[in-house]
Structure formats: C-alpha cells, structure tokens
Amino acid sequence: MSLFIGASQQYSYAQVDPEKIKIAEIQHAAMSSTFNKVIQVCRDKCIPGEYGENELNTGEQCCVDRCVSKYVKANTIIGTHIQNKGFTPYDSMPEYQGVRAKITQQQ
Template sequence: MSFLGFGASQPQLTSEQKISAAETELDLVTDMFNRLVNNCHQKCIDRSNYSAGDLNKNESACLDRCVAKYFETNVKVGENMQKMGQNFSAGGRF
C-alpha cells in the first residue's frame, strides 16, 4: 500500500511476480465468491421450504439483494480502510 505513493506509475513487475499476483488475485476472488455463496444461502433460502428444487421469485430477488449488499459493504469497508491507511502513513512520517 505504502510504496505505491512514491512511484508515478505501476512498479514494473517481472513475469514471475505477475504470475504470483494473478494467483493471489484468483485466490482472493474465489474466497470472496465462496463466502458470498455461503452467506447468501444462509440468509435467503429458508431451511423449511425444500419442496421444490427450483428457486422461486422471492428467493431470487433475495439473492440479488444479498449480493448487492455484500459488494456494497465490501466497497464501503475498503474505502474506510483506505482512509485509515492514509492516516497511519501520514502519522508514521511525523
């Protein structure tokens, strides 16, 4: 986080570093996806209503909203973390 403040552009990565960056990205995205599926399944799909295998409209809409809220929470928390991070680095220099 902090070293990006110095360079004007992205730091030049070697191909190895690029591969490892892509790997970590994939890991993170997969992790987030799995969490998202678990979370929304828990919240939206009623345990007592397994009389049909298809999703009905209520559950569909609930899943849509769950995903939207999850991402919005993600974004908001990320923004706050970024602000905190800036405060930390500014405080560290003094």
C-alpha cells in the same frame, strides 16, 4: 499459439514476471474466497434446507438479490475506507510481503 494472443508474432518474445504471476494468484484466491463466502452466506440466509422446487421462488430470488447487493456494497465501503487510510495489503498479509520484498529489490 495462445487462444488469447492469437497468431500475432509481437508477443512471441514476451517475458513472464514470476512476481506478477504470484500476485495474480493471491488476488485470484482472495476473489474466489469472497465469491464462495457470498454464495454460502446468501444461500444459508435465503434458501431453505429442503428444496420444494427446482427453481427459486420470488421471495427467495429477492432475498438473494438483496443479500448479494448488501455484501458487495459493504465490501466496497470497507475497501474504499481501507484505501483512504493508506492501508495496503502488503501491511498485513505475509503472501504480499514476500512479493513486495522481491519487487522492491528489483527497483
């Protein structure tokens, strides 16, 4: 019994699509990479190498907030621009190309 599905019997015969699992794994890896990059860039920019206190001061907090906000805004603008140009991740990422080929064969 799954914690997320509960005791419902309607999902007991559900099939798992390996291609969808692979796409989810690729998306998870990309999201983790982006998150880790934000943490690294904003920490390097806003927090000094030597910690004087166990909590961030007001200036450091504001710097981190602005840094994360700019990073997310830039990521959103770039993503929107790429989508409007008709670019898909399948065009350049080998991981997606393999999954796309399998999905196309099934359709």
